[in-house]
Amino acid sequence: MKRWTPMLASEEIGPGVSSNSVVASELLLEEDLNGISEWAPLSSSSSRMRYGISGSLSDSLRDSGVSTELLEQMPHEGLPNGIPGTERADRQRKQPSLGDSVVMSPLSMEGLPDSGEPLASPRGRRDWVSRQVEERESEFTQYQDLTVFAGTWNVCAAEPTMDLKDWLFVNGRKSDVYVVGLQEVQPLKSVSALITNPSCGKRWSEHIASALAREGDYVRVCEKQMVGIVLLVFVRAPLEHDVRDLVVMEAGTGFMSAGGNKGAVCVRFQIRETSFCCVACHLAAQQDSVARRKKDYREILRKIFFVKDDGEEDLPRGVANPKSIREHDIVLWLGDLNYRIDMDSASVLKAINQNEFGKLFAQDQFVTERAGDHTLFEGFREAPIVFAPTYKTRKAGEGYEVGKDGIPKRPPSWTDRILWRTAPHLLGSNMSADQKSLVMQCLDYEKSLIWGSDHRPVFAQFLVKVKEVDEAERARVYREVYESLVPEVKLDSDWLRLPRYRRGRAAEMNLVVKNAGMVPLRLEVQNLPASVASFPMAATLHSGEQVILRITVDSSFGDERKASWDGAAAFRETFDITVEDGQTRKVTVASSRR
Numbered sequence: 001m002k003r004w005t006p007m008l009a010s011e012e013i014g015p016g017v018s019s020n021s022v023v024a025s026e027l028l029l030e031e032d033l034n035g036i037s038e039w040a041p042l043s044s045s046s047s048r049m050r051y052g053i054s055g056s057l058s059d060s061l062r063d064s065g066v067s068t069e070l071l072e073q074m075p076h077e078g079l080p081n082g083i084p085g086t087e088r089a090d091r092q093r094k095q096p097s098l099g100d101s102v103v104m105s106p107l108s109m110e111g112l113p114d115s116g117e118p119l120a121s122p123r124g125r126r127d128w129v130s131r132q133v134e135e136r137e138s139e140f141t142q143y144q145d146l147t148v149f150a151g152t153w154n155v156c157a158a159e160p161t162m163d164l165k166d167w168l169f170v171n172g173r174k175s176d177v178y179v180v181g182l183q184e185v186q187p188l189k190s191v192s193a194l195i196t197n198p199s200c201g202k203r204w205s206e207h208i209a210s211a212l213a214r215e216g217d218y219v220r221v222c223e224k225q226m227v228g229i230v231l232l233v234f235v236r237a238p239l240e241h242d243v244r245d246l247v248v249m250e251a252g253t254g255f256m257s258a259g260g261n262k263g264a265v266c267v268r269f270q271i272r273e274t275s276f277c278c279v280a281c282h283l284a285a286q287q288d289s290v291a292r293r294k295k296d297y298r299e300i301l302r303k304i305f306f307v308k309d310d311g312e313e314d315l316p317r318g319v320a321n322p323k324s325i326r327e328h329d330i331v332l333w334l335g336d337l338n339y340r341i342d343m344d345s346a347s348v349l350k351a352i353n354q355n356e357f358g359k360l361f362a363q364d365q366f367v368t369e370r371a372g373d374h375t376l377f378e379g380f381r382e383a384p385i386v387f388a389p390t391y392k393t394r395k396a397g398e399g400y401e402v403g404k405d406g407i408p409k410r411p412p413s414w415t416d417r418i419l420w421r422t423a424p425h426l427l428g429s430n431m432s433a434d435q436k437s438l439v440m441q442c443l444d445y446e447k448s449l450i451w452g453s454d455h456r457p458v459f460a461q462f463l464v465k466v467k468e469v470d471e472a473e474r475a476r477v478y479r480e481v482y483e484s485l486v487p488e489v490k491l492d493s494d495w496l497r498l499p500r501y502r503r504g505r506a507a508e509m510n511l512v513v514k515n516a517g518m519v520p521l522r523l524e525v526q527n528l529p530a531s532v533a534s535f536p537m538a539a540t541l542h543s544g545e546q547v548i549l550r551i552t553v554d555s556s557f558g559d560e561r562k563a564s565w566d567g568a569a570a571f572r573e574t575f576d577i578t579v580e581d582g583q584t585r586k587v588t589v590a591s592s593r594r
């Protein structure tokens with residue numbers, strides 16, 4: 001398995017598995033794998049999003065004994081919901097009586113899927129299998145460390161001539177992945193606020209690429225501009241082939257709620273088995289536009305959905321399987337959020353000079369709005385801010401733009417922010433919150449003292465644990481989980497000894513049959529000899545249920561069998577208990593012990 005080093009400072013079915021089990025597993029796979037899909041490429045292209053069971057998993061399942069025909073067909077509908085005899089009437093508890101299916105134990109709820117669907121249904125089995133495989137994720141998964149740089153800068157239409165080293169490589173540190181969001185790469189005035197000028201974004205993209213090239217071998221995998229917003233993603237060259245399923249979307253929220261002067265550019269991609277979504281945004285400006293900023297945020301979430309590429313000839317057209325921004329393992333949200341500090345300019349400047357950031361946080365619109373509305377950037381985190389506000393600064397020197405009275409024209413604010421979010425399921429369902437927090441750690445959150453704009457660039461560096469999957473091991477786990485769904489019948493004995501003979505009375509014995517598997521089963525008593533009867537002859541059992549079969553031997557066989565019943569001579573007959581998937585258990589009725 002290929003690995004990388006983070007740039008951080010400082011067959012045949014195995015023994016014991018029967019061919020019947022394999023057949024049953026394939027039958028289960030045929031209906032149960034329907035709907036299980038991964039965001040995995042079906043071709044080598046890294047620029048388009050493709051869907052389906054990943055090729056490596058499919059190959060591993062095929063190697064494990066799952067038929068090629070089954071994997072290729074992948075039906076869109078499962079078998080009928082339930083099996084014959086699973087009606088609720090069959091689950092009623094009854095007292096023993098001839099001809100009835102007698103249930104002795106309550107219906108087992110163990111293993112019931114989270115969805116509440118019974119294991120008798122294809123959906124219920126899929127949910128249960130997914131949960132069981134997730135709980136065993138550690139058997140086929142390991143994690144590799146990856147360093148990710150996230151940077152945002154409102155460049156205020158400046159030309160890209162400044163040295164970016166102190167922004168991209170603070171203290172000489174390099175990252176494996178660079179995610180850069182820029183705002184106002186072109187003037188947002190008149191018609192230029194509505195139409196994208198690609199040359200502006202291209203100049204900035206090339207300038208950043210040149211800065212990275214001076215420090216290492218990096219490949220640009222994403223470059224997208226929407227009016228003044230630009231989103232760039234670079235990766236170290238050895239990582240290029242690990243990036244797949246890359247899709248870019250944009251959402252304008254500006255002029256008439258659709259213009260690209262405000263809004264977001266988003267990209268989603270995967271590195272190994274970890275999915276990333278990066279959002280570069282520019283929200284509504286002005287001190288009193290708090291409600292508009294909240295609306296912009298929600299519009300971005302509403303508009304951005306990553307869907308299938310209908311242009312692919314081997315994919316059905318018009319069939320969407322969307323993923324939203326939040327449906328990714330790692331989400332980076334960065335940009336000019338434009339939230340201000342609700343204090344007068346003089347008071348803000350005084351607090352900055354006295355390093356009293358706590359007073360400013362108490363009036364920071366982003367902080368107060370999130371406290372009052374937990375749906376605003378729900379699940380996102382921001383590292384502690386230890387730097388002075390990044391807006392509105394002097395373009396050609398230190399400090400803030402001030403009037404003749406020495407007071408800033410606008411209250412300095414932390415308009416430029418970097419947030420992140422990790423999916424709840426990362427590192428498995430059995431991990432604690434503290435362990436899950438290790439999936440993505442923020443190592444730095446700071447601003448850079450680069451001039452040229454009335455904003456200062458902000459950056460964060462993260463240590464991210466990227467998931468790697470051993471496909472052969474995952475296929476093994478899938479196979480084992482599916483095979484656990486094969487019906488399993490358990491008898492309290494497969495040898496019934498006749499009691500003492502009484503003239504005119506049939507010999508009676510009880511045989512307890514239990515469903516010890518996870519799925520419902522239908523059993524039948526077959527191949528009974530003329531002298532033996534069973535009541536009932538068939539039963540349907542859910543997981544954990546059992547039935548008493550009353551086995552009788554006819555007394556009409558007379559005196560010639562009396563000695564046999566007394567044990568002086570041999571009496572032996574056999575019959576079968578057959579489960580619907582083809583399993584058969586032999587039961588012997590005899591006058592002697594085994």
